[in-house]
Amino acid sequence: MKVLWLVSSILPQAAQACGLQGDTVSGGWLTGQLNALRPVSELHLQVLCVTGQKSLTGTQDGVTYSLFPKNSDLSAFLAAAKPDLVHIWGTEYPAAAAMQQAAATLHIPALINMQGVMRRIADHLCDGLPEKVQHSPKLWHWVDKLIPGELVDDMQAQFYRLADAETSVLVRARYVTGRTDFDWLAVNEVNHNARYYPCNETLRPCFYTGSLWQPRAAAAPILFLPQGNYPIKNLHTLIQALPAVLQVYPCARLHIAGWPPLDKGPLLRPVTDGLFPYKAYCRKLAQRLGVAEHIRYLGPLDAASMRQAYLDADVFVLPSTCENSPNSLGEAMLLGLPCVVSHAGGIPDMLTHEREGLIYGNATDAGALANYILQVLQSPDGGAALGQAARARALQTHDPRTNALTLWKIYADILGQQP
Missing domain, CATH: 3.40.50.2000 (Glycogen Phosphorylase B;)
Incomplete structure (x- = not known):
């Protein structure tokens, strides 16, 4: 054949x-x-x-x-x-x-x-x-033709x-x-x-072997988002959820795979903000809510580095407004990392709410997202039971x-x- x-x-x-x-x-x-x-x-x-x-x-x-x-x-x-x-x-x-x-x-x-x-x-x-x-003004559409951005x-x-x-x-x-x-x-x-x-x-071979995620009593828990540079990944809602998490865990951090928003200094910032309005919005939103210092971009990650980023986290967060069956969720589940995800697209086909993870209904509901993140962090086992069930499910699915x-x-x- x-x-x-x-x-x-x-x-x-x-x-x-x-x-x-x-x-x-x-x-x-x-x-x-x-x-x-x-x-x-x-x-x-x-x-x-x-x-x-x-x-x-x-x-x-x-x-x-x-x-x-x-x-x-x-x-x-x-x-x-x-x-x-x-x-x-x-x-x-x-x-x-x-x-x-x-x-x-x-x-x-x-x-x-x-x-x-x-x-x-x-x-x-x-x-x-x-x-x-x-919706960007006509000026930025004209500039975008000369200097391509992400309108x-x-x-x-x-x-x-x-x-x-x-x-x-x-x-x-x-x-x-x-x-x-x-x-x-x-x-x-x-x-x-x-x-x-x-x-x-x-999924990628390295996620089937090696060490698995282990819960830890973390005073500074890490939330991990696999991608945040496009609106569909819904970083803006996760930023809005952070203040509620920080009220309980003041040293909590959000790690994001990928490059941070482009910043060429104060003189060129109006230009980069105009050409990259979503990234500028997320940066300004984080500053306005006082959570910017709690956000760290990890840069592009190969498979091994991505694996380590999962293991370093306390909760995997996927608040996407639309997905089919995201690879990142499958990888997190294979490693036994507890997951908080939106009820979007095909995500509910990958795990069952309160059995293999926590699924909140409206992707843009920052309050519900924060509550489920805190539920994992405050659970007596640190989300270990959810993570183990997620791994068992993923080993079958993948x-x-x-x-x-x-x-x-x-x-x-x-x-x-x-x-």
Whole structure:
């Protein structure tokens, strides 16, 4: 069985096979799923990474990797590769639609993999934000053309464009795979005839081995947020929740993975604030509420550093206004870290409230978020029972062998073969 994967980033395995180094490498949970599938001897995988890089090809551990620049002729590549099946990871990028069309022309079945749900992300991008943050004046749109920034209204418009592209792909899809009721409903809304196959994620290998999270009696507890630079991650609500936490734990800290808001000094601050209105809003909000000194950005983190950031924390916090099945939540659960999360998107499919974590209803309800954070911190066991239950759940959801076999069986079912 020959299967061609199409992905929109350079996987670490692809970089190694093609002799690349540097920070363009990404891939997240695809790395784990690929590693888990390699032992299936009946399966021959080829991975095509469509990126902005030049064309490169290499082989590693029996898998052939090809790097193509964006807007390359995928029809010619597909005709030469002659796979039995094409697995398209993601729906919204141009190459996904191009590969779907090329596969249809050559009568090769295509499996579409849901990742985010773009329309819901666009709908909820600005939840809880003031109008002045959501909509930048015309001046900043003009400046943005000269010095690109992150205007929220432009960001939302881009998400809606991606949503249209996603819908176009889903309408034509015969086979779709996803992992939550949330993404299944998104598929069903636009295409009742697509066959939907559930298949969970296999996460990065380092989260399955090594030391686990341990509770501690911390006078200065650490809250960990895996990303805070985009409104969908809802840092603004977590900042609003911090004063209530600090009333009980005056030395509490919030650690955030990623770079802090850009600051080029007081002279250029009006420019950076205008070009990056969400980050400026979060900075000013933290200053106004007196919590800025309790917030620390950790910078970009590789897998090992991210793992340590989880272990250093006392509570994992994910207040996102929209998610499908966030990898960061799965990683925190695998390590046994107690989690406080919003009832958004597919998150409720990953853990059960008061059994494997705490789920608060409205993502922008800062009071509810603060109460649940304090509930974990003030529990007699420091959240250990929640963390242990979360780990047990995650070991099932993200089991590499189970998920690899599930995906292999999906391939076999589409091709009418007996796995």
